[in-house]
Amino acid sequence: MGLRPARTIRNRFQKQVWSRWSRKNMSKSYVKALPHKDLKQIHNGVGKPEDYNIRYDLIACDTYLHRDNAIEAARQVIVKNLETKIPGNFLLLVRKYPHIVIRENRMLAGAGADRIQKGMRRSFGKPVDRGAIVKAGEAIFSIYLKSDDKALVEDVFRKAARKLSGSWKIERI
Secondary structure, three states, X not given: OOOOOHHHOOOHXXXXXXXXXXXXXHHHOOOOOOOOOOOOOOXXXXXXXXXXXXXXXXXXXXXXEEEHHHHHHHHHHHHHHHHHHOOOOEEEEEOOOOOEEEEEOOOOOOOOHHHHOOOOOOOOOEEEEEEEEEOOOOEEEEXXXXXXXXXXXXXXXXXXXXXXXXXXXEEEO
């Protein structure tokens, strides 16, 4: 079974987030085991933000819960395009880290499934993925450049926004 559609978890940010995980005292953890991280790097490029003159942000227009694999796919698109166009002259920062544990109450389907299933009894769910809540007005990616190249940044962010849910805007800071 592959990934479930995003519509199954899109309203999770309106509810209480039960993502507590303690390495020292596991009895205090709501979630006993964490799913693996798909987001590999949050820092791409050369140098520090202080070394650059211009900053562009990809800002969310709506509040959404984004899976870590979607954020990783958008990051890879940005890095791949910037490395081919301006190698070594940019810095990309991922502003939102996926720390929210997404749980799923797996249900059986098929013949005989009604006899062995408990339905919604004890339906806390098992951890299947991680996600990050990006609220309206918050940036998810920041690109730092030495020279202003708005057309390139708009093209790169347009391609990255296709990997993420919702509507996005680009802001120069």
